[in-house]
Amino acid sequence: MTFKKRLLAVAAPLAIGVALFLPSAASAHRGWIVPSFTVLSGDGAWVTLDAAISNELFYADHNPMRLDAVVVTAPDGSVDKIQNALTGKYRSTFDVQLAKPGTYRIGSATSSIMASWTQDGQVKRFRGTPEEFAKQVPAGAADLKTIKSFNRNETFVTRDAPTTTVFAPTGKGLELVPVTHPNDLVAGEAATFKFLLDGKPAADLDVTLAPGNSRYRATPGDFKVKTGADGSFKVTFPEAGMYWLNAVVRTGETGRGPGGGMGGPGGAPAPATPLAGDGMSASYTATLEALRP
């Protein structure tokens, strides 16, 4: 293996890892996709969206969100590409044409795997997509430990009457199932949603809700609600505005503890250390708008 090749082999999984893990990497860094409107009328409707990972909601103050995995699911269930995508220093922007009436989902659903195993007496590490995992990690590898992650980050917009096709669960990761339609939220009115984890009700899940415009408040205004046994939770949006909704499930190893790193700082490859055990994580993020009454 030439030096250049080896560099690529290290860099590629790293880049993917960073792209996939950034949205949920640290609690202070919050990924979001904010549409210009969530409720629209008329057959000439377009929305323009901002996507970033930031500290303050919803100000682009940290990193742009990568748009590679962001797709549009139309009311009929078909998948469209985003348009006019641009990634700047602090945020990405793109447009979506609402050619059909109904509810659109705009966002990403990505899965990734972190793994360690022993091969020829050496500890090997991997981080990447399930497809790459299948190719790069030998079947039946010795001491194989994996941490599987599934991350969603999305928002919803509706032209004319709301529809529910885009909420059909896929059974993968954390998914939000509306009881109240996410484009039918009004400040002061109770709304009900349900969380599924791999298709089953996600009970006792902490759901964080954080209002936008935090820059102009003395306190951020975040609040938490818990899902019941059926995975459902009720929330009353105190004020009109955009809200960041987030929930994370983690079991087993996180891969973030001591010895979980992929190499030393400064790019110098340190000897790889094995994962302490198996683990999984699933995160869900949505940007929702509560309208004024």
Added chain:
Amino acid sequence: MKRSPPKLSLSLLTFSALGAGAATPALAADLNVTVEVPRLTVAEYHKPYVAIWVEAPDASTAATLAVWYDADSKENHGTKWLKDMRQWWRKAGRAMSFPADGISGATRAPGPQKLVFSGAKGPLKDLKPGQYNLVVEAAREVGGHEAVRVPFTWGKPGAPATAKGTAEVGAVTVAVK
């Protein structure tokens, strides 16, 4: 513009029907509404979009009576702003298609706008007798939004009731005649 002559003849018909059967409930009474479009001194004035609708006691929408918007705008762009009358849009508008026959109309100039909604046809024909609100909801481009509710009893003639908005809707008077 409104099609005044057919409306006039219909209210005459209604009136004669009332006269003929004095003992029967006056279900075919008309709803007389006056909406004052306020005159505003602002740098950039656009005539408001207005939705006029009947709200049932449980706050659901019983009938959309009129929607004033820029229906003739090129490429149907007027519908882009219908959602700004958001209470009506949520309860009724988003499920309708536009232009809506007998409901769509052009925006109106400042001043009192007199309207007669026939009880013998259209959305009021099947309205059950009882307590309702007439809602006038206005949204103005580069302006504000306001909804004004005026209670009325459908099923028998009653005294006019008036409510007044503070910014985007002037006096609204409703009488069942």
